[in-house]
Amino acid sequence: MFRYIALSVFLLFLAILLFRTFVIFTPDKAIFEACSSTSDNHSLNFDQQRLQAFQTLLQFQTISYSENRQNVEEMKKCRDFIKKHYHGLLKRYSNFVQLHSIAEYSLLFSIQGKNSSLKPFLLSAHMDVVPAGNVERWKHPPFSGYADEEFIFARGTLDDKGNVFTMMEAVQEYLNVYGQPLRTFYVALTHDEEIGVAGASGVSRYLSEQPFGRDGQFEFVLDEGTVIMEEAFPTLSNPLALIAVAEKGFLSAEYRVDVAPGHSSMPTIPTAIGILARAIDKIESTPQPSRFGQGPEMSLLLTITPYLSFPLRLVMSNMWLFGPVIQWVLSLKPGTNALQRSTTAITLINGGEKDNVLPTSASATINHRLHTADSCRRVLETNRAIINDDRVTARIKTCSEPSPISPFGKDVYAYRVLEQTIRQTFEQSREPIIVVPGLMLGATDSRSYTNLSKNLYRFSPFIYRHDDLNRLHGDNERIRHKDMQRGLNFYFHLIVNNQLENLPEPKFKSEF
Numbered sequence: 001m002f003r004y005i006a007l008s009v010f011l012l013f014l015a016i017l018l019f020r021t022f023v024i025f026t027p028d029k030a031i032f033e034a035c036s037s038t039s040d041n042h043s044l045n046f047d048q049q050r051l052q053a054f055q056t057l058l059q060f061q062t063i064s065y066s067e068n069r070q071n072v073e074e075m076k077k078c079r080d081f082i083k084k085h086y087h088g089l090l091k092r093y094s095n096f097v098q099l100h101s102i103a104e105y106s107l108l109f110s111i112q113g114k115n116s117s118l119k120p121f122l123l124s125a126h127m128d129v130v131p132a133g134n135v136e137r138w139k140h141p142p143f144s145g146y147a148d149e150e151f152i153f154a155r156g157t158l159d160d161k162g163n164v165f166t167m168m169e170a171v172q173e174y175l176n177v178y179g180q181p182l183r184t185f186y187v188a189l190t191h192d193e194e195i196g197v198a199g200a201s202g203v204s205r206y207l208s209e210q211p212f213g214r215d216g217q218f219e220f221v222l223d224e225g226t227v228i229m230e231e232a233f234p235t236l237s238n239p240l241a242l243i244a245v246a247e248k249g250f251l252s253a254e255y256r257v258d259v260a261p262g263h264s265s266m267p268t269i270p271t272a273i274g275i276l277a278r279a280i281d282k283i284e285s286t287p288q289p290s291r292f293g294q295g296p297e298m299s300l301l302l303t304i305t306p307y308l309s310f311p312l313r314l315v316m317s318n319m320w321l322f323g324p325v326i327q328w329v330l331s332l333k334p335g336t337n338a339l340q341r342s343t344t345a346i347t348l349i350n351g352g353e354k355d356n357v358l359p360t361s362a363s364a365t366i367n368h369r370l371h372t373a374d375s376c377r378r379v380l381e382t383n384r385a386i387i388n389d390d391r392v393t394a395r396i397k398t399c400s401e402p403s404p405i406s407p408f409g410k411d412v413y414a415y416r417v418l419e420q421t422i423r424q425t426f427e428q429s430r431e432p433i434i435v436v437p438g439l440m441l442g443a444t445d446s447r448s449y450t451n452l453s454k455n456l457y458r459f460s461p462f463i464y465r466h467d468d469l470n471r472l473h474g475d476n477e478r479i480r481h482k483d484m485q486r487g488l489n490f491y492f493h494l495i496v497n498n499q500l501e502n503l504p505e506p507k508f509k510s511e512f
Contacts, residue, residue: 042492042493042496043489044169044170044173044485044488044489044492045485045488046481046484046485046488050165050169050484050488051147051152051481051484053085053165054145054152054161054165054484055145055147055152055154056081056145057078057081057082057145057161057164057165058143058144058145058152058154058155058156058157058161059143059144059145059154060074060075060077060078060081060127060143061074061129061143062074062075062078062127062128062129062156062191063128063129063130063131063132063155064128064129064130064192064193064194064195065131065195066195067195067196069195070128070191070192070195072105075105075127075128075191076105078127079105079107079127079191082107082127082164082168082189083099083107085168086109086168086172088172089109089171089172089175092175093111093175093179093180095180096111096112096113096180097109097110097111097112097175098110098112100206102188102190102199102202102203102206103191103192103198103199103201103202105127105191105192105199106188106189106190106191106192106198106199106200106202106203107188107189108186108187108188108189108203108206108207109168109171109186109187109188109189110184110186111171111175111180111181111184111185111186111187112180112184113180113181113182113183113184113185114180114181114182115182115183115501116184116211118182118183118184118219118501119183119212119217119218119219120183120184120185120186120210120211120212120213120218120219121183121185121186121218121219121220121221121222121414121498122185122186122187122188122203122207122218122220122221122222122449122452122453123167123185123186123187123188123222123491123494124187124188124189124190124200124203124221124222124223124224124445124446124449125160125161125163125164125167125188125189125190125223125224126160126164126189126190126191126192126193126194126199126224126445127160127161127164127189127190127191128190128191128192128193128194128195129155129156129159129160129161129194130155130159130194130473131155132155133474133475134475137475137476138153138475138476139153139476140153140154140476142154142155142477143155147481149481150480150481151478151479151480151481152478152479152481152484153476153477153478154477154478155477156477157477157478157479158460158462158468158471158472158477158478158479159224159472159473159477160193160224160460162460162462162479162483162484162487163224163460163461163487164189165484166461166484166487166488166490166491167187167487167491168187168189169488169491170488170489170490170491170492170494170495171187171491171495173488173492174492174495174496178496181495181499182499182501183219183498183499184211185495185498186207188200188203188445190203190445193444193445197445197447197448199445200445200447200448200449201448203445203448203449204448204449204451204452207452208451208452213451213452216451216452216453216454217453218452218453218455219413219414219453219455219498220414220415220418220453220455220456220457221446221449221452221453221455221456221457222418222457222458222459222494223444223445223446223449223456223457223458224444224445224458224459224460225243225244225440225444225446225457225458225459225460226242226243226244226438226440226458226459226460227241227242227459227460227461227462227463227464228240228241228242228422228426228433228461228462228463228464229242229463229464230463230464230465231465231466233304233308234308234312235308235309235312235313236304236307236308236434237307237431238304238307238431238432238433238434239426239431239433239434239463240304240433240434240436241422241426241433241434241435241436241459242300242436242437242438242459243408243415243418243419243422243435243436243437243438243457243458243459244437244438244439244440244457244458244459245296245405245406245407245408245415245437245438245439245456245457246295246296246372246402246403246404246405246406246439246440247402247403247439247440247442247443247444247446247447247456247458248338248342248369248370248371248372248402248439248440248441248442248443249368249369249370249372249374249375249376249399249400249401249402249403250367250368250369250370250398250399250400250443251367251368251369251370251376251379251380251396251398251399251400252347252365252366252367252368252396252397252398252399253365253366253368253380253383253394253395253396253397254363254364254365254366254394254395254397255276255279255280255283255363255364255365255366255383255387255392255393255394256276256361256362256363256392256393256394256395257272257273257275257276257279257361257362257363257391257392257393258272258360258361258393259271259272259275259358259359259360259361259391260360261357261358261360262357262358265356267358268358271358271359271362272351272358272359272360272361272362273351273352273359273362275362275389275391275392276349276351276362276363276364276392278389279387279389279392280346280349280364280366282386282387282388283344283346283366283383283386283387284344284346286386287331287337287341287344288341288342288343288344288368288371288374288379288382289341289382290327290331290340290341291340291341291342291371291372291373291374292323292326292327292330292340292341293319293323294371294372294373295339295340295371295372295373295405295439296372296405296408296437296438296439297339297340297438297439298319299408299436299437300339300436300437300438300439301316301319301326302316302319303434303435303436303437304316304434304436305317307434327340335469338369338441339439340371341371342368342369342370342371342374342379343368343369344366344367344368345366345367345368346364346365346366346367347365347366347367348364348365349362349363349364349365350362350363350364351363365397366383369441369442370401370402371402372402372403372404372405372439374402375401375402376396376399376401380394380396400443400447403446403447403450403456404450404454404456406454406455406456406457407454407455408437412455414455414457415437415455415457417494417497417498417500418457418459418494419435420497421490421493421494421497422435422459422461422490423435424493424497425461425486425489425490425493426461426463426486426490440458444458446458461483461486461487461490461491462479462480462483462486462487463480463482463483463486
């Protein structure tokens, strides 16, 4: 009798696992036609003329070194090139296209729509780049814009002049094909994203005085961000497009120890450096608590689950049972570990005055990137408990709280249009693209636009392989010609698709 009951319970348990595995999700059908690669009005080609213009843009050394230190002369040249290259828009469409200078070097294009009752949207990218580092490690000079048959090499191709150029070319193409849009939209090209917020803050202030900006009712804001990844997850053969619906926070804190002076011939133990070293070791060896399931990472994993192979699909479909195992697996790699918790990095250390004098003080700077479920105060309290030594004091150097999580899903107009435009532009014949909400690990200009809309999304329309990730802010940054073409068509179709007043009712089909 007992065996019969145990077997029945086991079979019921197994049935629940399998039911969740194979009935958890039904992919929806794209509502727009696929993007054509022909020369009709609904497709753009990254031709030789566009390549040459893009190369010119890349040759401006618009380097942001640190706060209040930029290559200003090069930024002026870059700004003036963009104004000149797209001057025809202002001339031909002067009745509804305007250009505003923001914080001297940033640019804001305003394209007024025919229907003033439709909420506007904002597209944003930045012109500045980080330093190239050791140029000897580059295959081609970092500001040459060298192009072979597959790639264009230069600092800024991925971050963020690829977005600047494809965005502006798409706007120009749209206006040449369709003329004045129904819906108003803006394009912001900022000059200091890598080191500050003057450009984006200026854009935000200006737009907050415009219709729908006063009360934060923009339809959406799209900034640079997460990308399309290939081989992004074990057993997943589909390309994965991540739309960042939130952005991690930033906390930089100095930890300091101060003690009485002394001579090294009669040392007191521990010294200030010794006390600090123990504290640093504790912080570095004790991760911040996992916030798994409290941010967008859960929706990301659930969305890809139907496309995974068995038995991983069974595990991911039943997080209520296998959640701790999944957390452990995520913690094994820095990239996935950063999705589930606030990260910790010791970035600066200082101590000692002379080799025969006991240090009176020692300090270290610890940088945290905050999960959306954390806060600066919460992380500092966790650190204090981990260190458990009142001789170590903390001082906040910089605190930027995590962004709110923007609405996402099939019932959110802005997210839905963005999702379907990605599918329309990037759909592949063999493996359909999967679009998921994600988390932006770094900081973007979008943090300055929170007053304009609750729908803040971060996405760059380029396909990354694993080796591309290290090129971002690293050596041999490059972009594929094909990605530039995809970028052109993504932004073009995004503008076209946002002329709808309402989305068509989505149709659903099962994959089984």
